[in-house]
Amino acid sequence: MGIPRFWRETPSRYNLIGTKCGNCGMIHFPPRVVCPSCHRKSIGKMERIHLSSQGTVVSYSIVHDAPHSFKMQKPYAIAMIELEGCCRLTAPIIDCDPSEVKIGMKVEATFRKLGEQEKDDVIHYGYKFRPARSER
Numbered sequence: 001m002g003i004p005r006f007w008r009e010t011p012s013r014y015n016l017i018g019t020k021c022g023n024c025g026m027i028h029f030p031p032r033v034v035c036p037s038c039h040r041k042s043i044g045k046m047e048r049i050h051l052s053s054q055g056t057v058v059s060y061s062i063v064h065d066a067p068h069s070f071k072m073q074k075p076y077a078i079a080m081i082e083l084e085g086c087c088r089l090t091a092p093i094i095d096c097d098p099s100e101v102k103i104g105m106k107v108e109a110t111f112r113k114l115g116e117q118e119k120d121d122v123i124h125y126g127y128k129f130r131p132a133r134s135e136r
Helices: 003-008 010-015 068-073
Strands: 017-021 046-050 054-063 076-083 088-093 106-117 122-131
Parallel strands (some): 088 122
Antiparallel strands (some): 054 076, 106 122
């Protein structure tokens, strides 16, 4: 990911910011300018909102053969998470053994290092999810 794109997406990554359509009420992540359901009717009606940091695992996969930048983390779990009261997103599950991840598991967002761009010495931070306190 290029540096300009990373900085454009900073509010979403650091704060879990999404958008709510003022026409149909659907919530989207990442934020959108136009609702994919309402199309033109949503123009100018998309409101930025803070999303819940609490969610539930609805699907997951354990990655055993990781890309080069994730070799030190394997195996790791990547999950589809449904946030309370809104939308779904994909994120890594951390702070537990990948074999402990289950569908229906309650999780919470946490702010962590995502990676490093070695040639520019840029460290990227963002959200990952960990088991909710009630699951630990």
